[in-house]
Amino acid sequence: MAAAALARRIGRSGVLPLCCRLPAWDRATRPPPSPLQPPGLPLAPCRSFSNNKIQVELDESSGVAMMKFKSPPVNSLSLEFLTEFSISLEKLENNRACRGVIITSALPKIFSSGLDITEMCGKSMEHYTEFWRAVQEMWLRLYGSNMVTVAAVNGSSPAGGCLVALSCDYRIMAENPKFSIGLNEAQLGIVAPFWFKDTFVNVVGHRVAERSLQLGSLHPAPEALKLGLVDELVPEEKLMEKAAAVMAQWLALPDHARQLTKTMMRKAVLDRLVAHREEDIKNFITFVSKESIQKSLRMYMEMLKKRKS
Amino acid sequence: MAAAALARRIGRSGVLPLCCRLPAWDRATRPPPSPLQPPGLPLAPCRSFSNNKIQVELDESSGVAMMKFKSPPVNSLSLEFLTEFSISLEKLENNRACRGVIITSALPKIFSSGLDITEMCGKSMEHYTEFWRAVQEMWLRLYGSNMVTVAAVNGSSPAGGCLVALSCDYRIMAENPKFSIGLNEAQLGIVAPFWFKDTFVNVVGHRVAERSLQLGSLHPAPEALKLGLVDELVPEEKLMEKAAAVMAQWLALPDHARQLTKTMMRKAVLDRLVAHREEDIKNFITFVSKESIQKSLRMYMEMLKKRKS
């Protein structure tokens, strides 16, 4: 059952992707389609497309797409961002010309700041549900992607930003010690969901995860390398070159064997969220609806606003 | 069900702790209460208390308790010691002024020598049952504690002593290479219970655990650091200072988020013993009742007696 659900999710059959010949999808004029139920548009070769938040360019000769987060000021994972992210991944996943994707940021100093707090504050139950489902959806697509996924972490990457990097096949980080990465939820008084934790444990092992999660640690790049949180550091100006080289190395493998191997390694953890998805949403809503949490979030947001002005 | 059991065990509700205004609990004059069924004494602020085997001091300003093993000659984990240990942990757990505990030894050169062999030799089935239940109880309380637990390992720590250290959140060891630590049960011809093994694997990973457990290795401090069995080494005279600094770092996190994170990381392993507790006791009794084991233990104890005299 879980296996079937997984197959449905990561499979290519019958899912018609949004097409890049269309004008960039405009969130302002019509409601976003569910990433799992895209409208029945005709399939078309996909070269490059730019939405509001994420720019995607596919080099059909190499089969490698470049995905750049460009949502100032800090690439926070809003509902809109997450929806675009999932749709972009699905487009690429369904494009036979695309075999791998490099994920990076178009903004300086920040890869992604993680989940957008404004989505969790003063909104309706329906909104919280939709938001959390979009977070889950993004992770299921990225962690379960059949493509080779390389994170070129060219800035700090806390919380949900770190999850994005952890969900890729390989992580290269700019060797700037001012950039840090980690699942620092505990610092904000909240708890990383179990599937953030599962993803983390699969990368760094149980002990490092236990300590880092409890302390809500943000690890400077050199420490992140030492802990295995990222695979290598390179000077920032060589990041994209290195990412392309790593991608070429991974693409040298036959897709089918590599994909089946990846599924074998990740299926248990993917299945766990698929099996507990609704429960996980309920947990999030219960948590975020607490007056104490809402109060903290409001205070935190006001602090951020003052900082800006 | 397992979750409920866990909640009952580590929860604070309805369990009235022994109170530190009372004179130190005197084992000689009345039988020890079960750690799970403490008598209905009034709750009171707890500052410091000293029992026969363990000295506890709580600094209410920092919220940190110091727990010192003082059971000469080697802090062996007798039934009395284990009962005191569990009760002390429960007292602190139920004291809202206490947020963390540093565990160390008041004796030179030894942290704890592990389970007391005299408790396993020539005693009744009832005694073995009571003893093993006390070992389980201690571990369930310590590994599942809501408090921050730091082991300041100021001496050697074989077998059960190692388990105590492994069950804490953080391990600092005196950097004396004469001090060693490890689950060396195999050296004595016995087998570490599965939950010792689970705790070990969660700290050092499967491969290191497999090799170390099969060889019954006692790792000198520098090797223990290399294997991840302890988190850092410091000169012995700086051990307490360092432990306090580490504790302050962990206490900087909001309790609630840290505790939920800890539970998320440790619950699977705790649940496993809770689910197999009676079976685990039966296994112990069957093992320890064997004439061959009793003979070895008697010989070992006689050897120890001769050494003393």
Next chain:
Amino acid sequence: MAAAALARRIGRSGVLPLCCRLPAWDRATRPPPSPLQPPGLPLAPCRSFSNNKIQVELDESSGVAMMKFKSPPVNSLSLEFLTEFSISLEKLENNRACRGVIITSALPKIFSSGLDITEMCGKSMEHYTEFWRAVQEMWLRLYGSNMVTVAAVNGSSPAGGCLVALSCDYRIMAENPKFSIGLNEAQLGIVAPFWFKDTFVNVVGHRVAERSLQLGSLHPAPEALKLGLVDELVPEEKLMEKAAAVMAQWLALPDHARQLTKTMMRKAVLDRLVAHREEDIKNFITFVSKESIQKSLRMYMEMLKKRKS
């Protein structure tokens, strides 16, 4: 149930081993007995025996057997080789004089090249079934062996050859950087079975396994050491001396405690194959019967033939 199956498999009760007083078992003149149903021959002290593919010598004074792969050109794991391997392991397992086995190659530069491709090409369903069952059988015996098993890896060891090494208790490799080791199945367009993966993860952890399996990496000896794939490197001329020293260290432990500890560490992964054995065979047959796979294998074999001539 799984425990009972395991006990049956690794237990000694009622299984009469082939005896070394008999002439070397001659595959040409009679069909091989199933390793699980050896003929009812009388038990006898076993000193040394040589079959077609593997030479075994037991030093009864030390209790250590030396098992040398001698199947030119590359010790590939053919049905005949695997059957001999399982029978040899069973003989030793059932010989009370034997407590440990050192596994190495009698050929230069190669430990074992892994599964024999000719066994997978142009054969009947019955043959594929028999072959795959023999692969499973070998692993179940080796990974679940009660003996101390030390791999003296004196040459390259890809795919199934790597599995043999991974299934031992300890791996020493010649420090020649030209020798490499790894589960490189993905390079050939195939996927390592789940129990190869489980064995690998138990040795190197999830992250290293995920990356290495997806890339089908063959790690040169120094890298293999760094990743924990082997336990140590020594100059090739000191390999056997070192293997004997390591064996002596492991044999210093009481057998019973060491064996129970080993079972505790490996049982979950062994049970998993035992529970899914027939399913795993079906998967293999389905895969290998594909015309696309058969075509690749034929081309690969023709390439190998041309290279020889």
